[in-house]
Each structure stands twice: as structure tokens, then as C-alpha cells.
Amino acid sequence: MTASPPVLPPDDLASLRASIDNIDVALLHLLAERFKLTHRVGLYKLANGLPSIAPEREQAQFERIRILATQAGLDPAWAQRFLDFIIREVVARHEALRHPPQASGAD
């Protein structure tokens, strides 16, 4: 009797989707914490007269994310677009801290 390879059950669509949904909950909560941190960065920059955009910091983040993506088996170009998608929102929020919307004249 020879050892046979272990038999894995076939994928089940509902089970895969449940795992994807679990990951999305984790992603969303990490993003919520990330925006709390960048909000504090925004307040720090405002209090210290620093601009919203820090090109050198962004450049370092993009270089780092490309390396990390390769290590994690992700397309580095997609990972960079992903980070850019988040950073654009962060910069918009930092700008909004500087220029809060005018109160409406009505009411």
C-alpha cells in the first residue's frame, strides 16, 4: 500500500465568498484605523504649517508598496494604484481641514 495524496474537497462558491466577505470586514476596519491616523497627521501638518502633500513621503510609500507587493505575490503596479487611490482621499481630507466648507447662508 502506497501513500496517496490527500484528497481536498472541491471549492464551494458560497464558502469562498464567505471568506472574501470576512476579509472585506478586516480591510474596512484597518482602513478606518488608517484614516484616524491620517486625520491626526492632517491636524499635525495644520498646526505646524506643513503642506497637505509631501512628495518625498509619497515617493517612499510607492517604492515600498511595490517591494511589499512583489513579496506578497501581488502585481506591484496594481498595488501602487491601490495606494494612490487611498492617498488621494487622504489629501482631499487634509485639504478639507484647511478649507472647511462655508456655512450656508440659508437658515
Next chain:
Amino acid sequence: MTASPPVLPPDDLASLRASIDNIDVALLHLLAERFKLTHRVGLYKLANGLPSIAPEREQAQFERIRILATQAGLDPAWAQRFLDFIIREVVARHEALRHPPQASGAD
């Protein structure tokens, strides 16, 4: 002697950025696992003759992410754009599974 409120150290930009970078590592590795799962979904769909896009599933995901975002203190509209950004990549990969690029004639 009355109790004074605890004194918190002021934010330090380098420390905030180090925490943001740590979160980005976690986000990236969760995304890598998510793409592994969606790759298996893509293979499942291919093997079972199912289309790449499942509008009802997407609709359910968008509704769910909006609720989760609100609970986590995130803008639900942004969270939906975030999920859409990921899903568009997943659909592109599922399509690529169906139509692998033609081998080049050269060489």
C-alpha cells in the same frame, strides 16, 4: 488635590507614519489573500460555465460594505468606490482566465 486629566504626549509625525506603514503591510497581505480566493472563484466559474460578473452578488457586496463602513466610521460612498476598485481588478482577472493572451509568433 484633585485628579488631573492624563497628559498625552503630542503626536509625532514619524511615529504616526510608522503606524500607517504597518497598516499598509496588513492591508496588502489581506489583499493578496483576497486575490487568491477570487482566483479560485474565477476557476470555479470557468469550470461551471458561470459568467465573470455576478450583478446580484456585486449589489449585495455594495449594500453590505455601505453598512459596514457606517459602523466603522468610514464614508459609505468612499467605501463603495474602494470595493468597486478591487472588484474591477477581480473581473479583469476572471476575464483573463477565459481569454489568455495569445502566444507571440516571434521566437
